[in-house]
Amino acid sequence: MSETPSADQPVTVVTGANSGIGRATALHLASVGHHVVGTVRSLDKADKLLAKADEAGVRVGLVVADVADDASVEDGFAEILGRAGRVDHLVNNAGVGGNGVVEETSSEDYLDVMNVNLCGVTRCTQAVLPQMRDRGSGTIVNITSVAGRIAALAQAPYVASKWALEGLSELLAQEVAPFGIRVAIIEPGVTQSSIFSKNVDLPNHTGAYDAHYRRMFQFYAAGMAGATPAVEVGRVIEHAITTDDPKLRYPVSWAGPEMAGLHDRIDDADWIGLGAIDDDADYNARFQEIFGVDITT
Numbered sequence: 001m002s003e004t005p006s007a008d009q010p011v012t013v014v015t016g017a018n019s020g021i022g023r024a025t026a027l028h029l030a031s032v033g034h035h036v037v038g039t040v041r042s043l044d045k046a047d048k049l050l051a052k053a054d055e056a057g058v059r060v061g062l063v064v065a066d067v068a069d070d071a072s073v074e075d076g077f078a079e080i081l082g083r084a085g086r087v088d089h090l091v092n093n094a095g096v097g098g099n100g101v102v103e104e105t106s107s108e109d110y111l112d113v114m115n116v117n118l119c120g121v122t123r124c125t126q127a128v129l130p131q132m133r134d135r136g137s138g139t140i141v142n143i144t145s146v147a148g149r150i151a152a153l154a155q156a157p158y159v160a161s162k163w164a165l166e167g168l169s170e171l172l173a174q175e176v177a178p179f180g181i182r183v184a185i186i187e188p189g190v191t192q193s194s195i196f197s198k199n200v201d202l203p204n205h206t207g208a209y210d211a212h213y214r215r216m217f218q219f220y221a222a223g224m225a226g227a228t229p230a231v232e233v234g235r236v237i238e239h240a241i242t243t244d245d246p247k248l249r250y251p252v253s254w255a256g257p258e259m260a261g262l263h264d265r266i267d268d269a270d271w272i273g274l275g276a277i278d279d280d281a282d283y284n285a286r287f288q289e290i291f292g293v294d295i296t297t
Contacts, residue, residue, distance in 0.1 A: 004084065005035035011084045012241075013077075015039045015067055015124055016094025017060065020193030021143060023049050024230035025091055025237050030058035032238060037080050039065040039094070039124075067094045067120030077127035087128040089139040089241050092121040098157030101212055104203040105156045117161035118168065129176070136180040139241050142169045143233075146189045146251065149260040153275070154202075154209065154216040173248055184240035185249045189256030190220060192227045212275070215283060215295075222295040228253035255293045266290055 005011050012029050016022040017038025030036040030053065038060050040046050046062055053060045065076025080087060098105075098113040125140055132138030147155060148162030166185060173183035202213050236252045251260035270290055277283040284296050 009035045010088040011035045011086055012089040013037045013080060013087050014091040014093055018046055018049055021191060021230045021233045022093040025234035026060050027052055027056055028231055028234035030060050031056060037061040037063055039063050039076055041066045067124060068116050073123040073127055086131055090128050091141045091237060092124055093143045094120055099154055100156050100203045101154050101209045102156045104205045110157050113157035113161045118164045121165060132181050133179045138181045141184045141237055141240060143186045146187055146256045146259050149187060154212040182246055186237060187249060187251040187256055187260050188233055189253040190227045191233055191253040192230050219295045226254050258292050
């Protein structure tokens with residue numbers, strides 16, 4: 001970790017800081033004066049983060065903490081609090097993808113994804129809340145997804161975890177409001193990140209859901225062609241932390257605002273009806289008609 005922060009320097013922890021949104025956010029917040037500590041599962045894999053920090057002339061401290069493991073989180077945050085003395089802002093970014101339709105997804109797959117995307121957030125949040133309550137201030141920033149607002153095709157474990165995190169975050173915001181602690185939900189659409197290259201596994205045991213898997217990958221292929229740079233999410237996170245006019249939810253990135261906002265206004269029958277369309281061209285045309293997002297590739 002880096003040197004002890006000054007009294008007026010915000011201490012911000014970014015989980016999963018090794019790549020993608022986490023790395024971009026850690027570097028951006030460091031560039032605007034935060035004392036940033038990034039959690040990683042292994043220091044050996046943090047070379048690119050450290051190189052980019054050196055290139056940008058900023059410092060990002062590193063602590064090992066696997067959000068999927070109770071003891072690792074306890075040890076990691078004990079180290080952070082022991083050295084920095086406090087955590088002003090926690091950015092719960094660490095997460096994994098998870099593909100599969102409901103019929104073909106095992107309970108183990110659900111539990112593995114939930115353990116990272118939901119329980120990991122809970123572990124880290126529990127580690128910082130007591131000292132935030134004592135000081136009467138702090139921010140918990142939870143990175144969900146547009147898939148936390150709309151049930152994206154063929155990603156049952158991921159969708160379930162992000163919907164759960166949306167609900168948990170909304171509940172948490174009410175619980176900690178009396179203590180001067182704020183909660184912000186960041187809902188990215190397609191963002192430049194390594195999560196997509198890692199998330200290519202398909203159960204597809206029956207072959208009955210080929211169209212759903214194909215359309216899921218088509219959506220992300222279209223999105224990656226115009227994917228939003230991860231630093232843009234970092235800037236939204238900075239705004240959520242510093243604004244005097246805070247909101248609970250911040251949709252961002254390619255297709256994020258369009259889909260998150262429209263889901264609350266479209267008829268459920270329109271969304272369900274998409275799944276019944278056989279022809280891909282008809283499906284794409286109807287998708288664009290409903291959401292205003294072109295998913296043709």
